Amino acid sequence: MVAENGQSAEQAQPIKQRKNGLYRGVSDELAANMRGGWADTERSDPAPIEQAPNAARRRAALSARFPGERLVIPAGNLKTRSNDTEYAFRAASEYAYLTGDLTQDGVLVLEPVADGHDAVLYLLPRSDRENGEFWLDGHGELWVGRRAGLAEGEQLYGLPCLDVRKAAEELAGTDGAVRIVRGHDTGLEAALGARLDAERDEELRVFLADERLVKDEFEIRQLQAAVDSTVRGFEDVVRVLDRAEATSERYLEGTFFLRARVEGNDIGYGSICASGPHATTLHWVRNDGPVRNGDLLLLDAGVETHTLYTADVTRTLPISGTFTAFQRRIYDAVLAAQDAGIAAVRPGAKFRDFHDAAQRVLAEHLVAWGLVEGPVERVLELGLQRRWTLHGTGHMLGLDVHDCAVARTEAYVDGALEPGMCLTVEPGLYFQADDLTVPEEYRGVGVRIEDDILVTEDGNRNLSAELPRGVDEIESWMARLRS
Numbered sequence: 001m002v003a004e005n006g007q008s009a010e011q012a013q014p015i016k017q018r019k020n021g022l023y024r025g026v027s028d029e030l031a032a033n034m035r036g037g038w039a040d041t042e043r044s045d046p047a048p049i050e051q052a053p054n055a056a057r058r059r060a061a062l063s064a065r066f067p068g069e070r071l072v073i074p075a076g077n078l079k080t081r082s083n084d085t086e087y088a089f090r091a092a093s094e095y096a097y098l099t100g101d102l103t104q105d106g107v108l109v110l111e112p113v114a115d116g117h118d119a120v121l122y123l124l125p126r127s128d129r130e131n132g133e134f135w136l137d138g139h140g141e142l143w144v145g146r147r148a149g150l151a152e153g154e155q156l157y158g159l160p161c162l163d164v165r166k167a168a169e170e171l172a173g174t175d176g177a178v179r180i181v182r183g184h185d186t187g188l189e190a191a192l193g194a195r196l197d198a199e200r201d202e203e204l205r206v207f208l209a210d211e212r213l214v215k216d217e218f219e220i221r222q223l224q225a226a227v228d229s230t231v232r233g234f235e236d237v238v239r240v241l242d243r244a245e246a247t248s249e250r251y252l253e254g255t256f257f258l259r260a261r262v263e264g265n266d267i268g269y270g271s272i273c274a275s276g277p278h279a280t281t282l283h284w285v286r287n288d289g290p291v292r293n294g295d296l297l298l299l300d301a302g303v304e305t306h307t308l309y310t311a312d313v314t315r316t317l318p319i320s321g322t323f324t325a326f327q328r329r330i331y332d333a334v335l336a337a338q339d340a341g342i343a344a345v346r347p348g349a350k351f352r353d354f355h356d357a358a359q360r361v362l363a364e365h366l367v368a369w370g371l372v373e374g375p376v377e378r379v380l381e382l383g384l385q386r387r388w389t390l391h392g393t394g395h396m397l398g399l400d401v402h403d404c405a406v407a408r409t410e411a412y413v414d415g416a417l418e419p420g421m422c423l424t425v426e427p428g429l430y431f432q433a434d435d436l437t438v439p440e441e442y443r444g445v446g447v448r449i450e451d452d453i454l455v456t457e458d459g460n461r462n463l464s465a466e467l468p469r470g471v472d473e474i475e476s477w478m479a480r481l482r483s
Contacts, residue, residue: 022132026132034132046148051274052156058325070112070179071180074095075102077104093400123150172227175221182201192214209408229239231313231464238477238478241319248287252273277432292319295319296445297316298446312401318478335449335469345460347457348419349416351423363425367379372441394423394424417455428449451464
């Protein structure tokens with residue numbers, strides 16, 4: 001990576017501090033040269049983003065919930081990874097949901113008026129070429145690429161756009177009730193200071209989580225696109241299993257990541273590429289272990305679209321291409337549990353129903369195998385199956401992989417399913433390598449199967465149905481991909 005202005009890191013350091021005098025230390029001739037001779041790249045009529053009408057409806061619902069209050073929803077800022085390098089920016093989900101904008105530092109403000117709110121979007125404007133900002137500032141457009149101007153932003157997002165560098169000062173100069181989505185912009189929080197109240201701010205965040213439980217048609221299309229790319233990513237992984245055997249789980253991680261970056265924004269979460277006994281670690285993201293013929297690979301991964309909606313799919317695959325008889329027995333038990341869970345997903349059903357259905361099936365198998373003493377009702381009442389089932393059977397899915405996590409309990413975990421909700425169904429069995437309560441053949445075996453399920457008017461639709469689930473289908477699918 002080059003330092004600013006093509007200099008060494010030591011030479012470039014003073015430039016980073018020239019916030020109030022960018023041209024200091026630059027010759028007059030060079031400064032004059034850099035001011036002019038540039039083509040006009042301003043776009044006069046960019047098309048509005050596809051989700052602009054959806055975002056407007058969401059803002060209207062937010063306005064109706066908090067009349068007379070100023071509402072501040074930040075996109076967030078860059079975060080330092082190490083020294084002078086930063087993590088790739090990812091806009092806060094609440095901000096993306098309400099605007100469709102995905103750029104750093106943006107702030108949506110809903111200003112209270114007599115009949116509701118006026119929405120204003122604060123964005124970074126184009127870099128100033130007159131004062132040298134665009135080439136002397138490390139975040140200028142010469143360094144990081146062109147961004148939309150404020151006039152362009154108004155056409156893209158259907159909102160009046162102002163310079164975000166003035167937002168903190170302008171908000172600090174207002175009075176009246178105000179709420180902010182916390183945790184994304186410490187500068188704004190500091191500017192609003194004592195006017196903020198943690199409990200009131202949390203009410204804003206919870207309301208937005210509640211609103212996101214039911215997806216609109218745009219969101220459903222995005223989720224399907226995320227799943228479709230994820231299916232192709234799983235196919236990519238199967239095709240390179242032989243190369244992964246010569247390297248490590250990292251080869252599989254990198255292979256899936258390539259698909260995510262080519263077709264989407266990123267991966268929606270850290271990919272779990274867990275081979276052999278690593279499959280019994282629920283969030284195995286180190287992905288540094290060996291890939292061995294004869295073991296199972298638990299692949300849990302999802303592509304995030306350019307609009308930030310993510311898939312979340314898991315398959316447990318035989319690295320050799322063929323399940324052993326014992327692996328098939330464990331896999332079929334988890335598949336039966338998943339079938340029962342998916343069947344329980346329908347409008348009006350309680351959110352917990354699909355979990356209970358899947359857990360019952362797993363408990364029945366554990367009793368039948370003699371791993372836990374029955375009857376099944378006793379096992380479920382005491383939760384004895386949880387030594388090997390470990391986790392809940394699913395969660396909401398959307399802009400976040402664990403979407404709507406702060407929604408009200410009565411609207412989510414204790415609520416009923418509605419058409420438009422999207423959730424995962426992902427039972428599993430995990431026998432730890434050091435578990436002395438099970439026969440040796442079980443130890444180090446982990447199986448999870450996960451699909452993304454949309455609640456429909458008359459039941460559900462499996463968005464990831466294109467990815468085989470049954471043992472025979474998986475084996476023939478893998479053989480075809482590796483031939």
